Amino acid sequence: MASLEWTLTRAEALDESDVLAAVRERFFVPEGIVYLDGNSLGALPRSVPEALKSVVERDWGVGIVRSWEEWMGLPRSVGDKIAELIGAHEGEVIALDTTTIALSKLIGAALKLRPGRSVVLTAENNFPTDLYAISAVAALFERIEVRHVAPEDIGRSIDDSVAAMCLTHVDFRTGAMLDMAGLTSSAHEAGALAIWDLCHSAGALSLNCGRDRVDMAVGCSYKYLNGGPGAPAFVYVRHELQELLQNPLPGWMGHEAPFEFASSYRPALGIGRLMTSTPPVLGLVALDAALDAFEGVSMQDVREKSIGLSEMFIEAVFERVGMEFELASPRDPAMRGSQVSLSHPRSYEIVQALIARGVIADFRPPEICRFGFAPLYLSYAEVFLAAETVALVMDGREYET
Numbered sequence: 279m280a281s282l283e284w285t286l287t288r289a290e291a292l293d294e295s296d297v298l299a300a301v302r303e304r305f306f307v308p309e310g311i312v313y314l315d316g317n318s319l320g321a322l323p324r325s326v327p328e329a330l331k332s333v334v335e336r337d338w339g340v341g342i343v344r345s346w347e348e349w350m351g352l353p354r355s356v357g358d359k360i361a362e363l364i365g366a367h368e369g370e371v372i373a374l375d376t377t378t379i380a381l382s383k384l385i386g387a388a389l390k391l392r393p394g395r396s397v398v399l400t401a402e403n404n405f406p407t408d409l410y411a412i413s414a415v416a417a418l419f420e421r422i423e424v425r426h427v428a429p430e431d432i433g434r435s436i437d438d439s440v441a442a443m444c445l446t447h448v449d450f451r452t453g454a455m456l457d458m459a460g461l462t463s464s465a466h467e468a469g470a471l472a473i474w475d476l477c478h479s480a481g482a483l484s485l486n487c488g489r490d491r492v493d494m495a496v497g498c499s500y501k502y503l504n505g506g507p508g509a510p511a512f513v514y515v516r517h518e519l520q521e522l523l524q525n526p527l528p529g530w531m532g533h534e535a536p537f538e539f540a541s542s543y544r545p546a547l548g549i550g551r552l553m554t555s556t557p558p559v560l561g562l563v564a565l566d567a568a569l570d571a572f573e574g575v576s577m578q579d580v581r582e583k584s585i586g587l588s589e590m591f592i593e594a595v596f597e598r599v600g601m602e603f604e605l606a607s608p609r610d611p612a613m614r615g616s617q618v619s620l621s622h623p624r625s626y627e628i629v630q631a632l633i634a635r636g637v638i639a640d641f642r643p644p645e646i647c648r649f650g651f652a653p654l655y656l657s658y659a660e661v662f663l664a665a666e667t668v669a670l671v672m673d674g675r676e677y678e679t
């Protein structure tokens with residue numbers, strides 16, 4: 279297969295047999311561009327504008343305060359929709375806060391569950407906001423240090439001083455994917471808790487938090503879940519841990535009975551205890567509608583198409599202008615998320631030239647061109663055209679002007 283050259287006809291043949299082809303109709307995909315930045319901000323699902331109009335005009339406009347009865351259940355019902363996409367059970371996921379805040383809460387809660395242990399283990403290349411949150415929360419505890427290790431050293435760095443291992447599943451720069459099941463199991467053997475950031479995984483990969491015995495996880499919902507700019511994050515906590523968990527940032531909405539207005543705090547049963555504040559209703563309604571784009575979609579099919587798109591892109595680019603780039607992503611798709619990163623000293627200018635030609639990718643310092651593949655709304659033909667555009671930009675040395 280790799281010896282056969284990629285052509286538009288060959289890409290179009292894959293679209294013909296693509297079981298997800300019809301799902302694109304559920305999205306508003308602007309004409310004239312190829313959108314390879316769904317890993318930064320997902321495209322707009324067609325169901326969202328109507329849902330927002332209705333919540334604003336009818337529920338807010340007419341229902342006003344009476345609408346809270348409907349709205350109050352949103353964090354959990356949206357959470358349950360996300361649970362299906364990450365292999366979690368009902369009642370294990372809730373939508374709230376933002377990734378950084380939710381992660382900070384989980385780290386604090388995890389440290390309280392492992393008194394006597396002194397280390398939070400993370401990867402040195404973790405996403406900056408995760409690193410900031412880990413350091414800041416660790417600093418609130420006495421005698422907790424953060425151990426930063428290279429991704430290949432994580433497994434051997436887990437010992438019985440580790441309270442929590444806090445990792446991002448798919449690296450935002452390279453797309454390299456960590457072994458969630460294997461590392462979680464190593465953490466458990468050492469008695470540590472495993473917290474995973476699924477920002478670049480949820481909605482693009484076939485995840486199974488339950489089978490992998492993941493303890494806690496967070497993720498944002500504006501990337502492959504298409505919830506829109508600033509959409510609420512999601513939090514997952516395995517059922518068995520929920521009743522043990524103390525929310526380090528308690529608020530009235532995480533109280534067992536918020537409208538009792540009791541002076542002392544009693545945590546809600548289950549995942550709801552992770553709530554702090556009044557839910558962001560407009561964002562939740564948009565996310566709720568956006569998640570309907572996944573209805574009837576198998577995450578296995580999503581993963582297979584993601585691999586198909588990214589393999590074709592790598593092969594087509596390297597057939598044409600392979601000498602120009604270094605592949606910054608793992609070559610083996612089993613070790614890669616849903617993105618391909620190419621490194622080049624002029625990456626910033628290359629991305630600008632691609633955007634000028636309608637291929638929306640992004641640049642990450644120091645020298646990475648990042649291409650994200652959202653299988654729900656991208657076609658093979660488009661991704662093939664993106665690869666051809668990369669070749670045009672390189673052949674014409676457009677990054678020099």
Ligand SMILES: *Cc1c(COP(=O)(O)O)cnc(C)c1O
Binds near residue numbers: 377405408475
């Ligand atoms: C996108 C992303 C975030 C975003 O954090 P917010 O608090 O939602 O802004 C966090 N972590 C990772 C790994 C991400 O990719």
